[in-house]
Every structure is written in C-alpha cells, then in structure tokens.
Amino acid sequence: MKLIQAIIRPERLEAVQRELRSVLDEQEHYRMTVQTCEGHGRQEGRVEIVRGRESRPRLVEKLQVTIALNDAYVEPAVQAILRGARTGQVGDGKIFVTPLEDCIRIRTGERGGKAV
C-alpha cells in the first residue's frame, strides 16, 4: 500500500478528478481527501496593493489531494494526476508517494488492502 499526497493548483482539481476516475476501478466512488493549503516553491504570489503600497504574499494557495492505494494502482494514479495537473508553468505542484503501513475503515474495522 502507498499513500499519495499531491499538491496541485486549485483550478486543476476537476481535471485531476476526471483523470483519476478513468484509471481507478471504483469510478465515481474512488476515495480521496482534499485540503486547502498554502506554501511556496519557485512560484511567487500575486502582488496585492493597499493604499498604493505593494505587498507580495510569501505563500501561494494550493490544494493537497490525499489518496491511499494498493500497489498496482499507484503508477496509473500518478500518471493520471500528472495529466490532470500539469500546465507546464512554474507552480504546478508536486506528488509525494510514501509507503503506507496500515489502513483501517472505521465503520467496519476492516484493515489493510481491503480498507484502502
């Protein structure tokens, strides 16, 4: 099992969801968590003006998508996120893939691959 955490542009969420639906078995019911987040890489925030003075925010708004997957689905999901999120401009974000030790569905108590 692996955990994918992808930082993406907020406006690319729908495209990422569309691509994920096409590669994951559950279709409409694949499991995903989305959070708003702020951070920075190379992209700079847009200048704000107050009373003629400029202010450049150090952090840029992004979305973080979290998905837990069984190993066979990891690479197709990564490719799907790349297709959905990539614009080619600075600020497209990053995908992190980490090993996932366990996963428990709270309603039933199922563990491991079945719960993912």
Next chain:
Amino acid sequence: MLSSAALVLLMVPGLALFYGGMVRRKNVLTTIMHSFVCMAVVGVQWVLFGYALAFGTSQGGWIGWDWSLVGLRGITMDKAFLDKGIPELAFVMFQGKFAIITPALISGAIAERVRFPAFLLFTLLWTTLVYCPLAHWVWSPDGWLCKLGVLDFAGGTVVHISAGVSALVLAMRIGPRRDYVPGQASVMPHNLPFTLLGAGLLWFGWFGFNAGSAVGLPGPVAGPAAALAFTTTQTAAAAAALAWLLYEWLRHGRPTSLGLASGIIAGLVAITPAAGFVTPLSALGIGALSGVVCCIAVQWKSRLRYDDSLDAFGVHGVGGMIGAVLTGALCFMPVEASAAQVGKQLLGVGVGVGTAIVGTLAVSALVHACTPLRASDEEERDGLDITTHGERAYHAAIGH
C-alpha cells in the same frame, strides 16, 4: 427630521463596517465596537447634558446651558423648535446622532492598539469638552463663529475637521502599531467587502446628514435647500469616487476597491459644509478635487511616519478642510462667494484645528491619568478581540 435622524444613526454601523473591514481579523470586533459604543456612551451623554451644552441658552457665545435641559426635562412633547414647525425633541435627536458619529470617526486612527476603557472615557470627555463647545460656536444662532458668518452647512468643521485633526493628534500621542512599517503594506485589511458595504451605508445615511441639516436655515428656504443638499451630496460622492479610482489607477496601475470606497467618503466629507450652499456643478468640482487630494494625503502618512490606522485624518481632516474653504469660494447662498467669505472659512478651519489639537491633548492627558491609553504589547500581538472582550469574530471551521 425623524427620518433624517434615523438615517444619520445608520451611518454609525456603516462606519463600523467600513473600519471593521480594514483591520486584521484579530481586531475586527473591537473596531466595530468602537463605533457602536459611541451610540451608547454619547446617546446617554446627549440626553443628560450634551444637548444643554451645545444648544442651551448661550453663555456669551461660548457654551450653552440651561438647567431645564438637563435630562431634557424642560422639553415637553409638544414644544416646537424655534419657528421650524417641528417638535424640539426631533431636533434634539437629529443633533444627537452627529455627536455620536464624531468620536466614532476618531476611532479609525487608533484602531488595533487603543485600550477599550480608555476609548470609552475619551469619548465621554471629548464629546463634552470639544464637540459640544464647537457645535455651539458654529450652529447655535448665538455662537460666536455663527455670528461672524462662518458657514458650515452640515458639519465640515464641527464633525469632520474636529474628528480628523483629533484623530491625527491621538494617533501621534499613542504611537504606531507594533506591526506597522512605514512605506510598506505591512498591515493588510482582512475583509474589503465589509468596507465597501460600510461605504454604501455611509453614503445612504449621508443624505439624512446633509439634506436634514437644512433644518438650520430659515423656514421658507429650508425645503428647497434640503433638495439641493441631497443633489450635491450625491454628485460630490460620485465625482470623488471616480477621481480617486482614476488617479490611483493611473498612478499605481490598479483600480482598487479600497480606493473606490475611500473616494466615496472623501467626497461626502468635502461636500458636507457646502451641501446647501453650492450648485451641483460646484459639487462636481469639490468632489473631484477632494478625491485626488485625499488619495495623495493618505499616502503622506508613510513619509511623515505616523500611523493613522484607517486614515481618519487623511479623509475626514483633509476632506473637511477642502470642503470648508471651497464653501467660501463657491457658495451662492446665503451669501455670494467672496475673498472675505474664504477668509471667514479659513478662520473657522483654524479655530476647528486649534480646538481639536488643544482639546485632544488635554483630554488624552486626562484619560491617561486615569487609565493607560495603549494596550500592552502582548495584547496587541494576540489581538484585542480575545484579550479585551474574550470573543473571536471568526472561528476555525473545525468542530461545531
């Protein structure tokens, strides 16, 4: 008169939103309360003795007083106000709203760092010792400035210059906010839609403020003058909003919503002393000039290194002075414009500025002797909402 009085009261929540949007989220409640609490403090002061001081029988043109006006005991329900054909109680309430909004205007300069109890005491003392005498001098028929022929239709000097200058004095007395860096956008407004909504409510209420002030004119011309004041108020606000927006767009490359909102207020302030005395075309000029000059004025503060948080001086002080002087240069009634009238207007401005400076220094010293003016560094860091009032305006969306 009753509807005008109600309109002016609506300006106070309008001002509260206008200011509340410009501060950071940790200080929005205390900033809104500064305006609202003036309705409470001055609302009581005015009935107890404020009206007696401002509009009681003149004691040599310097201050009013009648024991019978204390608590409004001597004003029976059916007592008419002079020859105006309205009950005096309606006039008492109309004037009371002006007394309420004036200290609320000052609160913008000291937002995000003044201690709440100190502001309460300041409001009470300042209204009693600065506002009431000034209102008497300018608006009581026996007031000494009124007798000299100084024109102030709806409070350019009494309300806006006095509030704007007092705001500047108090901002310098109390010092800049801990996070304020001159010349940088160091403190950002947290909710500009509030500010725009507030500006809209102020504009709406200002029709009561200016058109209602025709009550000060002799009976037969009061009605037409109210319509004139309504027209010039609308015209000047529109011209100033446009002027500020365009000037800022050309100068800084962006037409900002804060600029549009501030331009509206600048125009409303500048037309206040002139509203019933000038033509609509003059109002266009007064508005446009105030829009540009006030836009430049609010940027002085980074050069002059004082922290007037929400630009009470840059908009109300500067706009009030422009309006007061131009009233003398452009009026066609009750007297024709003349150099002599401009001179009288300058005298009025000088007296307003001087009174505000001396009065505010005295009142702030008095307040400081009782309770510190400024919040501690820790309170300022954590925000006055939680440290003073024990409340937060916005909770995180976690939990229920």
